[in-house]
Amino acid sequence: MGLVRQASGLPCCRRPFRNFVYLLSWIGAFICGSLLTLMSVDPMSCNIHQCTEKIKRIDVEDSNSWLGMWGQNAKGPGKSVFLVIIVISAPGNSEQRDTIRQTWLSEEKSDTLHYFVIGTGSLSENVNVTIQSEQRRFGDLLLLNNVIDSYSALTKKLLASLVYVHYNVKFRFLMKCDDDTYVQIPQLHKELKAVPYKQRLYWGFFDGRATPHKKGVWKENEWVLCDHYLPYALGGGYVLSSDLVTFVAVNSKYLKLYKNEDVSLGVWLASVDLHRVHDTRFDTEYVSRGCNNEYLVSHKQSTLHMREKFNSLKATGLLCKEQFQVRKSYKYNWNVPASKCCVRNDSSIP
Numbered sequence: 001m002g003l004v005r006q007a008s009g010l011p012c013c014r015r016p017f018r019n020f021v022y023l024l025s026w027i028g029a030f031i032c033g034s035l036l037t038l039m040s041v042d043p044m045s046c047n048i049h050q051c052t053e054k055i056k057r058i059d060v061e062d063s064n065s066w067l068g069m070w071g072q073n074a075k076g077p078g079k080s081v082f083l084v085i086i087v088i089s090a091p092g093n094s095e096q097r098d099t100i101r102q103t104w105l106s107e108e109k110s111d112t113l114h115y116f117v118i119g120t121g122s123l124s125e126n127v128n129v130t131i132q133s134e135q136r137r138f139g140d141l142l143l144l145n146n147v148i149d150s151y152s153a154l155t156k157k158l159l160a161s162l163v164y165v166h167y168n169v170k171f172r173f174l175m176k177c178d179d180d181t182y183v184q185i186p187q188l189h190k191e192l193k194a195v196p197y198k199q200r201l202y203w204g205f206f207d208g209r210a211t212p213h214k215k216g217v218w219k220e221n222e223w224v225l226c227d228h229y230l231p232y233a234l235g236g237g238y239v240l241s242s243d244l245v246t247f248v249a250v251n252s253k254y255l256k257l258y259k260n261e262d263v264s265l266g267v268w269l270a271s272v273d274l275h276r277v278h279d280t281r282f283d284t285e286y287v288s289r290g291c292n293n294e295y296l297v298s299h300k301q302s303t304l305h306m307r308e309k310f311n312s313l314k315a316t317g318l319l320c321k322e323q324f325q326v327r328k329s330y331k332y333n334w335n336v337p338a339s340k341c342c343v344r345n346d347s348s349i350p
């Protein structure tokens with residue numbers, strides 16, 4: 001008993017004082033902490049209320065300030081369609097555009113809208129005059145005056161198009177293709193009407209094992225994410241549901257642009273819980289795999305090929321005068337690591 005009293009008795013008398021010191025130091029620490037927090041936000045120039053307001057108003061640094069307020073007119077969506085098609089083109093490619101208008105786009109339905117996308121920054125006077133008259137005649141050019149047209153501007157052209165379409169068109173699906181792409185619009189349209197995914201749809205011919213380009217026009221200097229590109233639908237043609245276009249458009253300030261537009265889109269959408277639908281009827285690689293009557297989308301088509309396909313469809317209902325394969329295809333295997341996704345070992349796959 002005596003031992004216990006001795007041990008606990010003495011500190012017992014000092015406890016109120018000690019508690020008071022504790023309390024003081026806690027209050028001190030709290031005030032110091034708060035002050036430090038405030039000073040780190042904006043030294044000396046705001047009280048708590050003002051500082052909170054400032055934090056709310058600080059805008060994110062814009063990685064794509066070249067977009068400015070592009071496409072964001074006050075009127076909001078003026079047109080409402082089922083499918084919007086953006087054909088990435090170039091100022092000098094009027095022959096390609098005319099051929100597309102006369103062939104596959106001539107089957108465009110009334111609930112479909114298309115744009116040829118052209119960068120018109122720093123155009124020479126005479127090219128500008130030609131472009132302006134083409135626009136007066138057809139009214140289907142999406143002219144990006146904030147983009148200087150070139151190979152290295154393809155990703156900018158894609159992003160600017162998606163932002164424009166997001167703010168100016170009400171639509172369900174978007175198809176992106178190039179001006180050397182042939183699209184069987186009636187089939188595509190029919191399939192889209194019945195597609196199981198109305199949202200979060202990323203539909204095309206996917207690649208998951210492509211290694212980054214180390215030289216040439218498509219060299220990716222700033223690629224650090226992986227030793228392969230992230231799975232992406234090849235750029236000759238792919239389809240996005242409108243919600244994914246919205247995702248890209250509203251996050252445009254954050255997006256990093258890579259040289260390849262299709263690689264870039266694969267990265268932008270990599271974080272999204274979505275349906276990647278690999279379809280061998282998209283012949284959308286950097287070379288065509290041949291001609292197959294099943295192909296909904298055929299890339300790398302000359303104007304001659306386009307007319308041939310169009311005439312064949314008119315005459316026989318079949319895309320190809322003759323079917324052939326010059327490059328094997330693959331079914332994407334989503335159950336293995338992406339580097340092993342895509343084995344070309346079966347010539348029966350279109």
Ligand SMILES: *[C@@H]1O[C@H](CO)[C@@H](O)[C@H](O)[C@H]1NC(C)=O
Pocket residue numbers: 120121122123124125128129132
């Ligand atoms: C091209 O012409 C249009 C219409 O005349 C004009 O608004 C635009 O500034 C011109 N662009 C260039 C790059 O000269």
Ligand SMILES: *[C@@H]1O[C@H](CO)[C@@H](O)[C@H](O)[C@H]1NC(C)=O
Pocket residue numbers: 343345346
């Ligand atoms: C092709 O390769 C895949 C993956 O290695 C394999 O599962 C499949 O059986 C092969 N197909 C043929 C026709 O060889």
